[in-house]
Amino acid sequence: MIGVVLIYVISQIVGVAAILSSLAIYQVNKRKTMLLLSLIAALLFSIHYWMLGATTGAAMNLLAVGRCYVFYKVRPSRDNRWIVYLFIGLDIFVGLLTWEGFISLLPILGSIGGILSGWQRRPKLIRRYGIIPPPLWFTYSFLTGSIPGMIIGVVRCISNLVGQYRFDFRHKAHIRHKLAHPA
Numbered sequence: 001m002i003g004v005v006l007i008y009v010i011s012q013i014v015g016v017a018a019i020l021s022s023l024a025i026y027q028v029n030k031r032k033t034m035l036l037l038s039l040i041a042a043l044l045f046s047i048h049y050w051m052l053g054a055t056t057g058a059a060m061n062l063l064a065v066g067r068c069y070v071f072y073k074v075r076p077s078r079d080n081r082w083i084v085y086l087f088i089g090l091d092i093f094v095g096l097l098t099w100e101g102f103i104s105l106l107p108i109l110g111s112i113g114g115i116l117s118g119w120q121r122r123p124k125l126i127r128r129y130g131i132i133p134p135p136l137w138f139t140y141s142f143l144t145g146s147i148p149g150m151i152i153g154v155v156r157c158i159s160n161l162v163g164q165y166r167f168d169f170r171h172k173a174h175i176r177h178k179l180a181h182p183a
Helices: 002-022 031-052 055-073 082-097 102-118 123-129 133-144 147-180
Strands: none
Touching: 002 031, 002 147, 031 055, 031 102, 031 123, 031 147, 055 082, 055 102, 055 133, 082 102, 102 123, 102 133, 123 147, 133 147
16 A cells, blocks of 8 residues: 555656756757757656656656657658657557546647657747647546546646747747837
8 A cells, every 4th residue: 555655656756857847948949959858758758657657648658758858859841750750650559558548638639749749840830739739637636546647638728738839939020019009
């Protein structure tokens, strides 16, 4: 009994460490830095979900570690588009291998959203596609007892929206204002 509780507590601590590495992802405006932060967070979340017995979530995060590394090394291009399809195929294959019922669709689809987000060249598009995974992962985290997963699901949505405002919308609003009200 104490062992189970201890594993749960340790898993939540690892999850908090994952949260800390996740907080800055959408607050930077460099693709490689975003991917490096994502890699660290995915590694920690893989350990976290594994400790909870949430096999599909752990596997999807472990694949995300590899994906972030490859995306860090290979710049997105039409010639390299096959990499996206490879990782989508791996997500589906590994998702089926670790199938825990329909609950497994949540991290599989969340991970595919992460693939689409991470493959973008422009940080603006990384943020746009990055809004897809958090609600799916939040639901999975709720169903598997991952308190840090639920927290980061909400925080990533908020952080993403703040990042979109800071880098994508505020600048446009400032330009529109200048055009509408020339000095």
